[in-house]
Structure formats: C-alpha cells, structure tokens
Amino acid sequence: MTDWLIKGAAPLGGAPTDLRLRDGRVAEAGTNLSAAGAQVVDAAGLIALPGLVDLHTHLREPGREDAETVASGTRAAALGGFTTVYAMANTSPVADTAGVVEQVWRLGRDAGHCDVRPVGAVTVGLAGLRLAELGAMASSAAAVRVFSDDGHCVADPLLMRRALEYVKAFDGVIAQHAEEPRLTEDAQMNEGVVSARLGLPGWPAAAEEAIIARDALLAGHVGSRLHVCHVSTAGSVEIIRWAKSKGWRVTAEVTPHHLLLTDDLATSYDPVFKVNPPLRTAADVEALRAGLADGTIDCVATDHAPHASQDKETEWAVARPGMLGLQTALSVVTETMVATGRLDWAGVADRMALAPARIGGHPVPDAARGGSLAVDASASMTLFDPAARWKVDPYALASRSRNTPFAGRDLPGRVVATFLRGRPTVLDGKLA
Amino acid sequence: MKHLLSAEDLGRDEAIAILDTAEQMSLLGDRSVKKLPTLRGRTVVNLFYEDSTRTRTSFELAAKRLSADVVNFSARGSSVSKGESLKDTALTLEAMGSDAVVIRHPASGAPHRLSSWIRGSVVNAGDGTHEHPTQALLDAFTMRRRLGRVNDLSVTIVGDVLHSRVARSNVRLLHTLGAGVTLVAPPTLLPVGVETWPAEISYDLDAVLPKSDVVMMLRVQAERMNAAFFPTEREYSRRYGLDADRMAMLPDHALVMHPGPMVRGMEIASEVADSVRSTVVEQVANGVSVRMAVLYLLLGGSPE
Ligand SMILES: [Zn+2]
Numbered sequence: 001m002t003d004w005l006i007k008g009a010a011p012l013g014g015a016p017t018d019l020r021l022r023d024g025r026v027a028e029a030g031t032n033l034s035a036a037g038a039q040v041v042d043a044a045g046l047i048a049l050p051g052l053v054d055l056h057t058h059l060r061e062p063g064r065e066d067a068e069t070v071a072s073g074t075r076a077a078a079l080g081g082f083t084t085v086y087a088m089a090n091t092s093p094v095a096d097t098a099g100v101v102e103q104v105w106r107l108g109r110d111a112g113h114c115d116v117r118p119v120g121a122v123t124v125g126l127a128g129l130r131l132a133e134l135g136a137m138a139s140s141a142a143a144v145r146v147f148s149d150d151g152h153c154v155a156d157p158l159l160m161r162r163a164l165e166y167v168k169a170f171d172g173v174i175a176q177h178a179e180e181p182r183l184t185e186d187a188q189m190n191e192g193v194v195s196a197r198l199g200l201p202g203w204p205a206a207a208e209e210a211i212i213a214r215d216a217l218l219a220g221h222v223g224s225r226l227h228v229c230h231v232s233t234a235g236s237v238e239i240i241r242w243a244k245s246k247g248w249r250v251t252a253e254v255t256p257h258h259l260l261l262t263d264d265l266a267t268s269y270d271p272v273f274k275v276n277p278p279l280r281t282a283a284d285v286e287a288l289r290a291g292l293a294d295g296t297i298d299c300v301a302t303d304h305a306p307h308a309s310q311d312k313e314t315e316w317a318v319a320r321p322g323m324l325g326l327q328t329a330l331s332v333v334t335e336t337m338v339a340t341g342r343l344d345w346a347g348v349a350d351r352m353a354l355a356p357a358r359i360g361g362h363p364v365p366d367a368a369r370g371g372s373l374a375v376d377a378s379a380s381m382t383l384f385d386p387a388a389r390w391k392v393d394p395y396a397l398a399s400r401s402r403n404t405p406f407a408g409r410d411l412p413g414r415v416v417a418t419f420l421r422g423r424p425t426v427l428d429g430k431l432a
Numbered sequence: 433m434k435h436l437l438s439a440e441d442l443g444r445d446e447a448i449a450i451l452d453t454a455e456q457m458s459l460l461g462d463r464s465v466k467k468l469p470t471l472r473g474r475t476v477v478n479l480f481y482e483d484s485t486r487t488r489t490s491f492e493l494a495a496k497r498l499s500a501d502v503v504n505f506s507a508r509g510s511s512v513s514k515g516e517s518l519k520d521t522a523l524t525l526e527a528m529g530s531d532a533v534v535i536r537h538p539a540s541g542a543p544h545r546l547s548s549w550i551r552g553s554v555v556n557a558g559d560g561t562h563e564h565p566t567q568a569l570l571d572a573f574t575m576r577r578r579l580g581r582v583n584d585l586s587v588t589i590v591g592d593v594l595h596s597r598v599a600r601s602n603v604r605l606l607h608t609l610g611a612g613v614t615l616v617a618p619p620t621l622l623p624v625g626v627e628t629w630p631a632e633i634s635y636d637l638d639a640v641l642p643k644s645d646v647v648m649m650l651r652v653q654a655e656r657m658n659a660a661f662f663p664t665e666r667e668y669s670r671r672y673g674l675d676a677d678r679m680a681m682l683p684d685h686a687l688v689m690h691p692g693p694m695v696r697g698m699e700i701a702s703e704v705a706d707s708v709r710s711t712v713v714e715q716v717a718n719g720v721s722v723r724m725a726v727l728y729l730l731l732g733g734s735p736e
Contacts, residue, residue, distance in 0.1 A: 188540075196625030197440075199540040199562030199600060204624070269541030270548075313519050315539035317560070 001422060003027070005035050009043035009383055011373040013345030019048065021379040024421035029375050041427070043383050046416055047345050048373050050353040051083025051114075051380030052330065055146065055175070055253055055360055056229060056301035058322070059085070059116070061107060062100070063092025068306035068400050070104060073326070074113035076304070076398040078425040080326040081382035081415040083114050085304075086360055089121040090151040096121035096132035098140035105142035113425050114418075117360060120144040122163050122174060126152050131163060138170040145361030148175035150229055151276075153211055155181050160215060164224035171361060173225040173251075176215055178236070179277065183207035188317055190263040190278045198266060200316065203278050205233040212236050216243035216250050227359055228252040230303050232277040234287030241296045251359045253301035254288050256332035257323050257405055261285075265405070271312050271319030272405050275305070278321075292351060293342040299355040302329045306401035324404040327397050330384060331411035338386075339412060379422035388414035398431075435554040436726055437543050439565040439601040444608050451573050453725035454718070460497065461721065470732045471500035477530040479521070479546075480557070481507045481537045486692060486716070487557050491534045494723035498732070503530070518542060522549040532731055535559070553730045561595045567691050568601035570722040572609055574711050575646055577718070578687055583610035588640050589631075590616045590672055591650030591699050592661075594623050598691045599650060603631050614640050618672065620661045621652075637672055641681040648689040649674050649700045665698060675701040679709065687711050 006019040011029075018033035019026050054077065060068035070087070077085045087104050089095035095104060101118035108116020120137035124130055126149045137144040147167060154160045154176060163174050184207045189195050191202020212228055216239065219226035228240060231252045243250040257275060262282050265273040273279060291297040305322025312319050333352065337343040343351065357363050373381060392409050394402035418426040425432055433446060442450075460466055476495040480488050488504065495502045507521065518537075525533055532553040535543050540560030547554040558564040572582050579585060587606055593599045593615050606613050607630040614632040615622065626633060634640050641647065652672075654665055662668045674688065682688075688700075688709045696702045705712060 191624050193625040193628045196623035196629070197600070199560055199597060201561075202624060269544040310517065313517070315518055315537070315542045315545055317539040317541075 003038035004419065004422065004424065005033060005038040005040045006043045006048065006383065007040055009046050009048040011048045012349055013047050016044070019373060021419060021422040024379050026373055026375055026377045026379055029373070041383070041417055045387060046383040046385050049081070049345065049349050049382050049384060050373065050378070051382055051418065051420065052081045052352045053084040053356040053360065054082050054302050054304070054326065054329070055086045055299060055356040056150070056303045057085040057087055057326065058090065058305045059087045059104070060306055061091065062103065064308070066400070067308045070107035070116060071111040071113070072398060072400045073304070073306070074108060074111050074116060075431055076326040078113040078418050078431065079398050079415060080328070081330050081384060081418055082326060083380040083418065083420045084117060084357065084362070085114055086117045086119050086146055088150050089119045089148060090126055094121050094125050095119065096124050096126070098133065098136040101137050101142040101144050102140050114420060117362060118142045118144055119146045119148050119150070119175065122147045122149045122154050123159065128152060128155055128159065131159070131166065134163070134167055134172065135170065138172060145170070145172050146175050146227070147172055148177065148229065150175065150177045153177050153179040153181060157214060157218070161218045161222060164219055164226060165222045168224055173227045173359060173361065175227040175229050176211065177229050178208045178211035178215070180207040180210050183210070189266045189274070190280045192263065192281060194263045194266060198269070200266065205235055205280070208233055208277055209235040209239055213239050216240070216248060219250055220246055220248035223249070225249045225251070230255050230258065230277055230301070231288065231291070231297055232258050232280050232284065234284045237287045237291035237296055241291070244296065251298045252296070253299050253356070254292055254297045255303045256300060256325055256329045258288055259285065259292070259336040260332050261405055266316070269316050271314060271316050272323070272403050272407070274316060274319050274321050275323050276321035289336060289340070289342055292337065298359060299351050300329065300333055301356060302326050306399050307403050308401060312403050322403065324397065324399050324401060326399070328392060328404060328406050328411060330415060331390070331413045332406070334386065334413040335411060379419055381419050382415055383417040385414045385416050386412065388412070390414055433729060435547050436565055436730065437547060437554060437556045438563045439568045439605040442565070442605065442608060447569070447572070447605060447608055450569055450722065450725050450729060451576060453728060454573050454721040457724040457728070458718070458721040461717070466497050467499055468497065469499050470728060471495070471498040474500045474531040474731055475503060475529060476500045476727060477503045477505050477525050477533045479505045479507060479525070479533050479535045482558070484536055484558070487536060490716070490719040491557060491723050493720050495727055497720070497724055498727055500727070518545060519549055522546050526550045526552070532727060555726060555730065558597055560597065562597050563601045564597040565601045565605070566719070566723055566726060567598050568605040569726070570715060570719045571602060571648065571689060571691070572605055573718050573722050574689065574715050575687065578711065579645060579685065582606065585611040585645040586614070586643055587611050587646040587648060588614045588616055588644040589648045589650065590637060590674070592621045592652045592656065593617050593626065593650065594621045596650050602648065603629050607631070616640055616672065618662050618668070637678065638681065641678060642683065644682060644686055646687045646689060647674065647682065650691070651693065651695055652699045654695070654698065669698055673699050673701065674704050676703050679704050679707065682709070689715065691715070
C-alpha cells in the first residue's frame, strides 16, 4: 500500500505536524518529514481528527434501495469524514438474523468507503414480542455488539429487561429508541405551542423521558449497558445525568439536527422537517448542547435516514420521518458546539469518534491517547478545513435521497480528506 | 391576497374587506337573477378529500353565482395514504388551467403544501385539525349582522377545541377583529400550548354564560370517549352541553352558534338548536355570501 504524507495538519487543532501513514498506522509524526516514496497531501490549515464513527445510520439496504444503498450511504459517510458507521436494523428483511447482518457487513466491506458495523434487531421483525437470536448475530462474521429496534421502542418492560441482561454474555449494548407508544399514537411533531397552532397531533417530551427513566432503572438493576438513541429533550438530559450519577452504565447520543433545529420549522408543513423524535424547542436545544459539552450525552450520532421523494413530497401526516445527516454532521457540530466555544477539537474527536466507537464495542486502537493521532495510532482520520463555508445543496449530496433539513443553509467547515486505515476514501473533498 | 390558507394570515383590514364584500354579495341573494359576471371564464376546482356536502355545495354556489366554471374533483376514497398523491393531483389541476382550488383535506397543512405546487389560488375549506378560515369568516359575518359589531363582543367557544379547525380559525379571526374569546372544554380537549392563544380558558361553562354575547358550540364526537378524553356522553353533556336551563343564563341578546353538523342531545339540546337565539340556519346562508367574497377578492380584484 502507498505511503501518504499529510503535511502540516493540526491534530485535534494542536500544533501543525506532518504525519506519514503506512500499513494502516501513523508511522511517523513530526515536522519536515521527508516525502520520499509517499504521496503528499498539503494539509496546511486543516484539522486532523480520528475517523468519525456514527452509531446510528440507516443505510436502507436490503429493502429500500431506491432511498439508499450500503454503497451510496457509505459514500456519503466518507465524504462526511466517517470511517465507521453502525447500520440500523430496520431494513427489509429486518436485520434480526446472522444471515442479514452478515449480508450488510459484506456489502459494506465490498463497497470499501468505510467500515460498516451492522446493528442487530432486539426482537424478531422489530415486532417487540420475542427476542431475536442476539447470540447468533454476536457470533457471526458481523460480530454484532449493538442491538436496537430503532424506529420502534422496545416498549414491553419485561422484554427490555431480558434483552439488557442477555447481551451481557457478549458485552453487548441495547440501543433504545425511547418512545412510549401509547403516548405517541398518531404523533406528528413536538407537543407544545407550535403543534397547538398547527393542529398537528403532539409527541410529548414525557413519552421519551418516561422510557429513558424506566430503562435506566432496569439497566441499573441488572448491571447492563443501556444506550439511549437520539436524546431530544431537556428532561431526558436530566434523567441521564441522574442515572450516570448512580454509576449505572448508561450512555446517550444526540443528533446534529436536534442540536440546531427547532419545532417552529414545522410551520411550513414541509415534511423535510419531520423526524422521530421530533424537533423540539430552543430550550431543549440549549440543554442538549450543554449535555453534550459536559459529557452527560456521550456522543453525536446522525440518525441519517434517507427517504425517497415520494415519501417526503406529501402532506405532513403521510410523510415518513427522518433526515439525511452524514455529510452535514461535522459542519453542524462545528456550528453548534465549536463556534459557540462549548467543545474544542479534542472534544469533537471524543464525541464523534472515540466515544461512539467505545459504546459500539469496537474502540479505536489509539483511544487511550485521546485520539491524538500520534505514532502508531490508527491511520483512520479525517482532515477538516474549519475556515471553509459551504451551502448545502441536496442535489450535490452523495445519498440517493435528498431529504436534508439543511438545504440552502450556509454551514462552516468542510471535509477535505478521509483516510481509512491509511487508504484515502476522500481527497480534495471528493471520493478518492 | 393570493391564497386563503389560515385565518392567522388575515390582517384586520383584509378581514373587514371580506365581510364588507360579503355584505354586498348577500344583496344578490335577494334578487331573482342571482348571478354576477365577475368570474366568467375562470375555473374554480373543488378538491374534496372528505365528505362535506354542506361546505362543497356552499363553495359551488358561491363560484357559480360569480359565473365561474366549477369543477368538482372528488378525491373521496383516494385516502391520503393510497391512490394518487396530492402532488400529482395538484399537477393535474395545474395542467387543466384551474384558477383557484378549494381544498378540504383530512391532513393539517395540506392546503399549504398544495399552494407550493400550483400557480393558482388555494382556498382552505378545512384541513385536518388545523383551520377552516371561511367558517370563521361566516361566523364573524353572522355576529356582525345580528349584533351590529364583532369588536368588543364576548364570544365563548365550547367543546372539542383540541380537534377543532373551526375553533382555531375563530380564535385567530375574532382576536383580529377585537372580540374577547373564552374557550370552555374539559382539560383533555384543550391542546397543550393553548395558554399562548389570545383567549381565556375556563372549565366552568355556567360561570361564563352570563357574560357571553355569543356562545359557539363545537361538535363533539362520541368516539372521543374511547380515547379517554371524557368518561361518558352523559357526563360530557351534563358538564359542557348547552340545554334550555343553561341557555336561560345567557343575556337576552346573546346568540347560540354551531358550525354544524350538530350532535343533538350531546353538545346541544334540540330546543336550543331550534330556538330564536340559534343562528344555525342563517350561518348556512351567510356561508355562500362569505365564500363569494373570498373568491371575488382572490380572483376578481379588490372591493370597490
Ligand atoms: Zn430512532
């Protein structure tokens, strides 16, 4: 494999350094490294971050290849600076057997844009009635560690307890889509001032918070690992902070869109802003940013959810919930967390690479050094230009779908290059 | 004014212009030839995704009295989740050269979506649990005719506010026109967030009636009790229904209104619905005048 010399990048925003990548590792780090025998990337002014990890990606394959494929979704991931994505299980067929998770894993390996780690369903067919063969998925070639019925909540408290207990045998984690189903029947958007005015049935914050509280108690009781998907309310942040103070093994993620957007966008009735859990209020956004900054929320996860245009160019109530996220995530985090002084680049590396990898059960080898990209670290990294700005064009994204809520927005920062174990997947902002 | 999507979009002057124009239109109803040539050659499409003979007929009469060509595009049966999409239907209507589309749809916001897909005007004839602006306009028109003004009236709206597009439109429009609105309902049938509306909230109908100039009863569907909004029809009717005893608590001049269709014996007793205070039948006639005014102002030009 060719050596690559990254000239003058700032690892985690620190002093500019040259990095020589060889055999999937950082072979040398220092100033004025020789370029002999290496391809050179001029990285002056660029931040080097460990390759980003997304714990929550919907790749839609198998089943809805019109909306996204493993190949198209992982191209978007690489362009967004990601080197690993966890592919959610709500495909068709559902990823609830060793066969399906291995299929997704192989599709990811063959596409080669980033590592694809399949998430296994908790219950057969996501139906919430009986456990899927979690052990078989864990032992498969896909080595599944994260299990989730995402899109649905594991609502039955006994089934949730059993799932939490069962995956301890292989250090698995249950990633819960926290949504009390009875409290959210027909729900269309955050329940509050805006839903009252628009006449759209409300999705109350309590429906999320009640499940998180219940699951935290269960995880504490049986000593298991619980991961809370897409935390969206201020109350959820408080409950998670409380659960962590008990020493329970509870982790949580927040999406970029919940860090930036609010429920008043529904006033347009444009379903590009329809998502589950829904966009909340400015007070919730503030609490989520604070929670991510202080570590109550462990990581950012995109909940990248592509939908074909016929599933979005409709009345609000008919539209499918979900938003694209992979190619805008780092820019949105820059705008909401870095530009506001809440996280430095080391913090971004933690929340977008190291913490999600740890939660997902595949920690990056240099995690102990804080993702510092020193000698011997994994050469999976992204080079990011923090000074650039770009306008989001849905038609220019790599996804097969165009449902980005950030269309037309001017966002800071641009992924210039992504390396996956020493091999470029993106160079000059384009697929390598 | 390009579209009429929401009563919220109407400023005070615009709303009054519609009511004044409706007043002129109503004079036409007394003539033997009930037609104006104003919209000759223009096409108005009634696009109804819900059964509502009452509203559709009202719009149809209004358009025909202005000499417009009327097309009833019945989308009934093509439910929102199957059949041709709203967008494809919109493009079809566009290709047919429609000048205005009057839409009734079970999904809140459907008229907003439609207005982004077609060049012509869109009139919201009721969307989901969002708004029904022409109903609010005809209600205000009826109040003004009977009581001489809307400004400073005390209007009490009673019933299923949560699911009512009539309530949403009335609260906005009556506030714009200077009336004071009180909403009375069991707390389960008021939306979370209602405290930000320009209206008072009460759970006690008897306390509010003596100071009401108008009491507007909303339809309450019995099936709501299956979702635990209230225990039984009987309890609802006892606490929030308008019967003769309660009607006697109203000031002498006060009106009883109902947007229809009524559930007699539930929210309103028959003797109340049929009393001289009731404007139910008048509201229907006024609906045509108000809808003529809306179509005239959207398509024909400004009022003289
Ligand atoms: Zn989810």
